[in-house]
Amino acid sequence: MTITAPELEIAVLVIGMAILLLEAFATKIDRRILAFVAIAGLALVLMASFFVSPSASTSQATGFWSFYTADRLSIFFKQFSLLTTIFVLILMTDYAPVLRSSFPGTSLQAGLGEFFTLPIFTCVGLMSLVSAIDFVFIFVSLELVTISFYVLVSFTRRNPSTLEAGTKYLVLSALSTAFLVYGIAWIFGVTGQTNLQQIAEALANPATDRTGALLGMVLILVALGFKIAAVPFQIWVPDVYQGAPTPVTAFLSVGSKAAGFVVLIRVVQPFLVLPQTERLIAAIALLTLIYGNLAALPQANLKRLLAYSSIAHAGYLLIGVACFDTSAIGFYLAAYLLMTLLSFAVLIIVAQQTGEEIADFDGLAKRSPFLAFAMLIGMISLAGVPFTAGFLGKFFIFYVAIAQHQTALVVVGVVTVGCGFYYYLKVIRAMYWQSADKIDKIAVNGVSRLAISALIIATIWLGVYPQPILDALKR
Amino acid sequence: MVLFVIFCPIVAAMLIMVGAPARKTALAASVSAFAAALFLLLSFDHNQTDFQRVTSFTISPEWHLSFTTGVDGLSLVMVLLATIVTLAAVWFTGTVERQENAFYACLLFISGGAIGAFASIDLFFFYAFHELALIPTFLLIGIWGSGNRVAAAWKITIYLAIGSFILLLGLILLYQSLPVAARSFDIRALDAAARLGQISAGAQRHVYLLLLTGFGILISLFPFHTWAPEAYASAPAPAAMLHAGVLKKFGLYGLLRLAVPLLPEGAHHWANLLVVLLLCNIIYVGLVTIAQKRLDWMLGYSSVMHMGYIFLGIASATVLSMTGAVILMFAHGLSIALLFALAGELRERTGTLIFDELGGLGKVMPFASLAFGFGVFAAIGLPGLANFAGEIMIFFGAFKNGWEMNRFHIFQIATALALWGVVISTVYMLRAYRKTFMGTMDERWKGIVDLRFSLRLPIAVLIGALLCYGFFPQSFVRIVTPAFRTDLVTNKR
Numbered sequence: 001m002t003i004t005a006p007e008l009e010i011a012v013l014v015i016g017m018a019i020l021l022l023e024a025f026a027t028k029i030d031r032r033i034l035a036f037v038a039i040a041g042l043a044l045v046l047m048a049s050f051f052v053s054p055s056a057s058t059s060q061a062t063g064f065w066s067f068y069t070a071d072r073l074s075i076f077f078k079q080f081s082l083l084t085t086i087f088v089l090i091l092m093t094d095y096a097p098v099l100r101s102s103f104p105g106t107s108l109q110a111g112l113g114e115f116f117t118l119p120i121f122t123c124v125g126l127m128s129l130v131s132a133i134d135f136v137f138i139f140v141s142l143e144l145v146t147i148s149f150y151v152l153v154s155f156t157r158r159n160p161s162t163l164e165a166g167t168k169y170l171v172l173s174a175l176s177t178a179f180l181v182y183g184i185a186w187i188f189g190v191t192g193q194t195n196l197q198q199i200a201e202a203l204a205n206p207a208t209d210r211t212g213a214l215l216g217m218v219l220i221l222v223a224l225g226f227k228i229a230a231v232p233f234q235i236w237v238p239d240v241y242q243g244a245p246t247p248v249t250a251f252l253s254v255g256s257k258a259a260g261f262v263v264l265i266r267v268v269q270p271f272l273v274l275p276q277t278e279r280l281i282a283a284i285a286l287l288t289l290i291y292g293n294l295a296a297l298p299q300a301n302l303k304r305l306l307a308y309s310s311i312a313h314a315g316y317l318l319i320g321v322a323c324f325d326t327s328a329i330g331f332y333l334a335a336y337l338l339m340t341l342l343s344f345a346v347l348i349i350v351a352q353q354t355g356e357e358i359a360d361f362d363g364l365a366k367r368s369p370f371l372a373f374a375m376l377i378g379m380i381s382l383a384g385v386p387f388t389a390g391f392l393g394k395f396f397i398f399y400v401a402i403a404q405h406q407t408a409l410v411v412v413g414v415v416t417v418g419c420g421f422y423y424y425l426k427v428i429r430a431m432y433w434q435s436a437d438k439i440d441k442i443a444v445n446g447v448s449r450l451a452i453s454a455l456i457i458a459t460i461w462l463g464v465y466p467q468p469i470l471d472a473l474k475r
Numbered sequence: 476m477v478l479f480v481i482f483c484p485i486v487a488a489m490l491i492m493v494g495a496p497a498r499k500t501a502l503a504a505s506v507s508a509f510a511a512a513l514f515l516l517l518s519f520d521h522n523q524t525d526f527q528r529v530t531s532f533t534i535s536p537e538w539h540l541s542f543t544t545g546v547d548g549l550s551l552v553m554v555l556l557a558t559i560v561t562l563a564a565v566w567f568t569g570t571v572e573r574q575e576n577a578f579y580a581c582l583l584f585i586s587g588g589a590i591g592a593f594a595s596i597d598l599f600f601f602y603a604f605h606e607l608a609l610i611p612t613f614l615l616i617g618i619w620g621s622g623n624r625v626a627a628a629w630k631i632t633i634y635l636a637i638g639s640f641i642l643l644l645g646l647i648l649l650y651q652s653l654p655v656a657a658r659s660f661d662i663r664a665l666d667a668a669a670r671l672g673q674i675s676a677g678a679q680r681h682v683y684l685l686l687l688t689g690f691g692i693l694i695s696l697f698p699f700h701t702w703a704p705e706a707y708a709s710a711p712a713p714a715a716m717l718h719a720g721v722l723k724k725f726g727l728y729g730l731l732r733l734a735v736p737l738l739p740e741g742a743h744h745w746a747n748l749l750v751v752l753l754l755c756n757i758i759y760v761g762l763v764t765i766a767q768k769r770l771d772w773m774l775g776y777s778s779v780m781h782m783g784y785i786f787l788g789i790a791s792a793t794v795l796s797m798t799g800a801v802i803l804m805f806a807h808g809l810s811i812a813l814l815f816a817l818a819g820e821l822r823e824r825t826g827t828l829i830f831d832e833l834g835g836l837g838k839v840m841p842f843a844s845l846a847f848g849f850g851v852f853a854a855i856g857l858p859g860l861a862n863f864a865g866e867i868m869i870f871f872g873a874f875k876n877g878w879e880m881n882r883f884h885i886f887q888i889a890t891a892l893a894l895w896g897v898v899i900s901t902v903y904m905l906r907a908y909r910k911t912f913m914g915t916m917d918e919r920w921k922g923i924v925d926l927r928f929s930l931r932l933p934i935a936v937l938i939g940a941l942l943c944y945g946f947f948p949q950s951f952v953r954i955v956t957p958a959f960r961t962d963l964v965t966n967k968r
Contacts, residue, residue, distance in 0.1 A: 373492075376610075380610055385606055385610060398643065398647060402644065402648055402651060403651055414640045417640050421632060421637075428613070429617060433618050464534070465534060466534075466535060467535050470537070
C-alpha cells in the first residue's frame with residue numbers, strides 16, 4: 001500500500017474530529033487523556049509520512065495537483081508541523097492547571113477538550129499550507145491556520161492581557177489577510193494566473209506588466225511579513241506572544257513562522273526575475289535583524305524576550321530567503337523548532353512555580369538542575385554556540401550569504417549575533433549566578449522530562465551531525 | 476590516543492555534572508590526559524612531517540566535513556602545554572565553597588575545548604572546540620570571580636563571541652575561495668591547495684584580514700585587548716591560568732596553522748599593519764602595565780604585552796621566528812599560569828593584591844617567593860628559562876626577516892623597538908616582586924603560612940618544565956620546525 005501526501009492531512013483532520021466527538025460523548029474521562037490520544041495519533045501520522053514518496057509537480061499538472069505539491073520540501077515541513085504539534089500538545093498538558101484557573105465557576109476541566117483539539121486543526125492548515133502552490137489554496141490554508149489561532153491566542157480570555165493579545169492578533173491578522181487578497185488580485189490581474197508556476201512563466205514573458213506584478217508582490221510580502229514577524233510588520237509580536245497562553249506562543253513562534261517561510265520561498269520564486277525582489281527582502285532582513293536584536297537587549301520578561309528573539313531569528317531566516325537557499329532555511333527552521341520548543345517547555349514548568357520574569361529564574365540551577373541545563377542548552381543554541389543545532393543553522397545561513405556576496409547582511413548578522421549572546425546569556429546568568437529566595441525543588445512529570453530530554457539530545461545531535469536534515473532537504 | 480586526550484577532560488566534566496566526586500575525577504582525568512600527552516611526545520615520529528595518529532569520522536560528505544584528529548609537532552607542543560596547565564589548574568583549585576562540581580566541570584570543559592581545538596585537523600571542529608570554552612569561562616568569572624566580576628564576565632564573553640564569529644566568516648571565506656572541486660575543511664587538503672596556488676592573491680588578502688581580526692580579538696591584539704586584563708584580574712586563579720595560559724594560544728596557533736602557511740600573500744600584504752599593532756602591544760601596553768597598582772591587573776596586562784613578541788614571530792614569518800613563537804607560546808603559557816596561581820594563593824591569604832598594602836611577604840612565604848621569582852625571571856626572559864629561548868629566536872628571525880628586503884626595513888626597526896619591551900617587562904616584573912615579597916612587612920600578614928606541600932608539586936612541575944625547555948629548547952625545535960613549510964612565498968623573496 002502506498003500513502004500519498006494528501007492522505008496525511010485527511011488523517012490528521014479525522015483525528016481532530018474524533019477527539020471532538022470523544023470529548024462530546026465521553027464526558028466522564030480525564031480530558032488529558034484526549035491529549036495523549038491525539039499525540040499518539042499524530043505520532044502515527046508522522047511515522048506514516050516517512051513512507052510518502054516525494055514527487056515534483058509540473059506546470060502541466062491539472063486538477064488537484066495544480067493546487068497541491070508533494071515535493072521533498074513539503075513532505076519535510078509536513079513532518080515538521082506534525083512534530084511541532086506533538087510537542088505543543090505535550091506543553092499543553094503541562095499548562096492545563098493554569099487553564100483551569102482561568103475558567104472559574106465551571107468544572108475543573110472546562111475548555112480543555114477544545115484546547116487540545118484546535119492545534120490539530122491548525123496542524124492540518126500548516127500541512128496543507130506547505131504543499132500549496134496556488135494562491136487560492138495558499139489563502140484557504142492560511143485562513144485555516146489563522147482562524148484556529150484566533151481562538152487559541154485568546155483562550156484564557158478572563159485574563160485581560162490575553163484578551164488584549166487576542167484582539168490585537170485578530171485585527172492585525174485580518175488586516176494582513178486583506179493585503180494578501182489585494183496582492184493576489186493584482187497578480188491575477190497582471191498575469192491571469194493563480195498557479196505559482198504559471199505565474200513564473202507569465203512573468204518571464206516580457207509582454208507582462210512588471211510594475212503591476214511588483215505591486216502585487218509587495219502587497220503579498222506585507223501579508224507574509226506579518227506571519228513571519230518581519231520588521232516593519234512585527235508590532236503585534238511582543239504583546240501577542242506575551243499575552244497568549246504559553247504553549248500557543250510556542251506554536252505561533254514555531255509553526256506559524258515555519259509555514260510562513262515555506263510560503264514565502266514558494267511565492268518569491270516566480271518573482272526572482274524582478275531585480276527589486278532580492279533587494280527588498282535584503283532590506284527587510286536588515287531591519288528585522290537590527291530591530292529584533294536591539295529591542296531584545298533590555299527585556300526583563302522571558303516570554304517577551306523570546307518574542308523579540310523570534311523576530312531576530314526571522315531576520316537570520318530572511319538572509320536565507322534573500323540568498324534563496326532552501327536547505328539553509330530548512331535547517332535553520334529545524335534547529336529553531338528544537339531550541340524554541342525547549343525554551344518554552346522549561347518556561348511553562350518554571351512559570352507555574354514562580355513567574356515569567358528572567359528574575360524568576362534566579363537560582364534555578366539549584367532548584368532543578370535538569371530544567372536549568374535544558375534551558376542552558378536552549379539558550380546557547382539560540383545564541384549560536386557550536387555543537388548545538390542553532391550554531392549550524394547560523395553557519396549555513398552565513399555560508400550562503402558570503403557565497404552570494406551579501407556583505408551588508410553578513411556584517412549586520414555578525415554584530416547582532418553579539419547582541420544575541422548578551423540577552424540569551426542573561427537567562428543563563430540568572431539560573432547559575434544568582435541565588436534564589438525560594439529553594440524548594442521543582443517537580444517535572446515523566447512525559448515532560450522525556451520530551452525535554454529528547455529535545456536536548458536532538459539539539460546537540462543536530463549540532464554535531466546535521467546530515468539527516470540536509471539529506472531530507474536535498475532536492 | 477589523541478581522542479583519549481581530547482575526551483578525557485570532557486567525559487570527566489560530564490561525569491562530574493551528573494554527580495561524580497568532583498576533585499578526584501578531575502585530578503584523575505587531568506593526570507591521565509597529561510600522561511597520554513607525554514606518551515604522544517615520547518612516541519612522536521620525528522622523521523614524519525605530516526600529521527600523525529590520525530583518526531577520522533565522516534560527518535557530511537557533501538560539505539567535505541569530517542571529525543578528524545591528529546597531531547604534528549606544532550599541535551603536539553600545544554596539547555602538551557594544555558595538559559600541563561590543566562593539571563596545575565585542577566590541582567590548585569582545592570575545595571570550592573559553593574557549587575564545587577560545576578567549578579571543576581567548567582575547568583575541564585575549557586581544557587577539553589582547548590585540547591580539541593589544537594588536535595583537530597578539520598577546520599570546523601578546530602573552531603567548534605574552541606567555542607566550547609566560552610560559556611564555562613562566562614560562568615567561572617561570573618560565579619566565582621572577584622572584584623568587578625559582572626562587567627568582566629560580560630566583556631570577555633561578548634568580545635570572544637564576536638571575535639569568533641568574525642573568525643567563522645574568515646573560515647567560510649577561506650573555504651569558498653578554493654575551487655569547488657578542492658573545497659574541504661581538512662587542513663591538509665587546504666595546505667595542498669595553497670601549495671598549488673589555488674587561493675588567489677586577492678582572496679588571500681581578504682581572508683587574512685578577517686582571520687587576523689578574529690584571531691586578534693581572541694589573542695588580545697592591540698585595539699581589541701581591553702577585555703583581557705579585566706577578565707584575568709576578576710577570574711578565579713585556575714580559570715585565569717587556563718585562559719591566559721592555554722586558551723589564548725588558540726588564536727596564535729590558528730595564525731601559525733592557517734593564516735601564514737595558507738595565505739602568504741595576505742600575510743605579506745598586511746605585515747606592516749600587524750607590525751604597528753604588535754608594537755603597540757609591546758610598548759604601549761607595556762607602559763600601561765608599569766602603571767598598574769594591583770598585582771592581578773599587572774599580570775593581566777603583562778600577558779597582553781607578551782603576545783606582542785609572539786605576533787612579531789608570526790608576522791616576520793621565517794621558520795626560525797615562527798619556531799621561536801611556538802616555544803614562547805609554550806613558555807609563556809607555563810610562566811603566566813605559574814604567576815596567576817601564586818597571585819591567587821596570595822589573594823586567598825591576604826584578601827588584597829594592591830601593591831601598597833603588600834610587601835615583605837618573602838619572610839613568611841619563602842617558597843612562594845622563590846617560585847614567584849622563577850615566574851618573574853621567566854617572564855622577563857632570563858637565559859636558562861624557556862621564554863628566553865623563544866624570545867631570542869623570534870628576535871633573530873625577525874631581524875633577518877622573511878621578506879628579505881635589502882634595506883633597513885620595518886622588521887628591523889620593529890625588532891629594535893621590541894627589544895625595549897624586555898626592559899619594560901623587567902621594570903614592572905621586578906617592581907611587582909619587590910613590592911610583594913621584599914621590603915617591610917605589614918603587621919597584618921604575620922600569621923600567613925606558606926604554600927602547603929601538596930600545592931608545591933604543581934608549582935614544581937611548571938618550573939621544572941620551564942627549566943627543562945630553557946636548557947634544552949632544541950628538543951622542541953626538532954619537533955616544531957618540520958611543521959612549518961620552508962617553501963613559503965615569503966621565504967623565497
